[in-house]
Amino acid sequence: MITFEGVTKRYPDGTVAVDDLDLEIDTGRITVLVGPSGCGKTTTLRMINRMVDATEGTIAVDGKNVRDVDPPTLRRGIGYVIQQAGLFPHRTIEDNIATVPLLLGRDKKQARTDARALMDRVGLDTAFAKRYPAQLSGGQQQRVGVARALAADPPILLMDEPFSAVDPIVRANLQDEFLRLQDELEKTIVFVTHDIDEAVKLGHRIAVFQVGGKLAQYTTPDELLDAPASDFVRDFLGGDRGIRRLRFTQELDAEVAMGGPSGPPTGSTGATPAGSAEAGER
Numbered sequence: 001m002i003t004f005e006g007v008t009k010r011y012p013d014g015t016v017a018v019d020d021l022d023l024e025i026d027t028g029r030i031t032v033l034v035g036p037s038g039c040g041k042t043t044t045l046r047m048i049n050r051m052v053d054a055t056e057g058t059i060a061v062d063g064k065n066v067r068d069v070d071p072p073t074l075r076r077g078i079g080y081v082i083q084q085a086g087l088f089p090h091r092t093i094e095d096n097i098a099t100v101p102l103l104l105g106r107d108k109k110q111a112r113t114d115a116r117a118l119m120d121r122v123g124l125d126t127a128f129a130k131r132y133p134a135q136l137s138g139g140q141q142q143r144v145g146v147a148r149a150l151a152a153d154p155p156i157l158l159m160d161e162p163f164s165a166v167d168p169i170v171r172a173n174l175q176d177e178f179l180r181l182q183d184e185l186e187k188t189i190v191f192v193t194h195d196i197d198e199a200v201k202l203g204h205r206i207a208v209f210q211v212g213g214k215l216a217q218y219t220t221p222d223e224l225l226d227a228p229a230s231d232f233v234r235d236f237l238g239g240d241r242g243i244r245r246l247r248f249t250q251e252l253d254a255e256v257a258m259g260g261p262s263g264p265p266t267g268s269t270g271a272t273p274a275g276s277a278e279a280g281e282r
């Protein structure tokens with residue numbers, strides 16, 4: 001488990017990026033940090049692996065204060081995926097992924113074998129192994145980024161807007177496959193997005209941040225849509241909340257019926273469902 005207790009980050013210029021944050025992140029689940037630009041999501045994420053050090057408060061991973069663990073050791077157990085994948089442009093795909101097994105002390109041949117197994121795992125054709133990042137689409141590059149982050153088999157994955165730079169259809173595919181992968185892997189994932197739909201689709205729990213680095217609400221997607229804690233959260237969820245809720249409920253129903261994750265959502269008809277959260281608000 002990852003816990004934040006009274007965590008504040010003040011940058012040297014005085015900006016308070018995160019303000020007195022308390023948060024408990026569940027092991028083996030996807031926790032989404034969502035909110036508008038500048039509300040402290042990235043800073044919160046980076047304090048977990050100490051790319052940024054908290055000014056006040058305590059962050060613990062499995063009960064251990066991250067301050068007491070040296071950053072390289074800490075990061076060995078924490079994968080990190082960013083927007084645009086952050087790949088080395090002059091290395092082939094397999095060598096980009098193999099970087100991590102090499103760092104862990106595998107020999108080159110084994111590292112490449114590992115890299116190909118990981119490509120397979122994230123749904124990338126191993127025919128791409130000898131290509132360079134620029135020769136892949138945005139969605140494919142993003143898969144390489146995920147494969148690389150998984151290479152050390154870390155129990156924790158930090159993902160900062162990993163799917164934001166790709167078009168909506170590719171994005172939906174990446175999200176679906178990410179959920180499928182997580183079903184097998186059961187990593188502890190902290191996932192940052194500014195997209196509430198993505199948050200609702202992926203999150204086991206969702207932390208909504210507002211500008212000033214304040215946690216506005218921390219709850220399940222269902223509860224969030226059902227009972228926004230403030231006007232800010234209600235506005236952030238947007239006007240089509242009733243429909244989103246209907247869709248979400250149908251997806252859940254479909255999952256229960258099929259015994260697994262469902263296909264694309266159906267039934268956003270434009271009508272506000274009777275008895276929805278929307279109706280209850282007036």
Ligand SMILES: Nc1ncnc2c1ncn2[C@@H]1O[C@H](COP(=O)(O)OP(=O)(O)O)[C@@H](O)[C@H]1O
Binds near residue numbers: 013015017
């Ligand atoms: N290195 C930095 N120095 C000063 N201010 C920063 C730095 N990094 C981020 N900030 C500020 O901290 C706030 C939160 O930033 P960030 O965590 O990147 O938000 P988000 O990821 O939600 O967009 C913003 O006001 C941002 O301008």
Ligand SMILES: [Mg+2]
Binds near residue numbers: 041042043
């Ligand atoms: Mg950010």
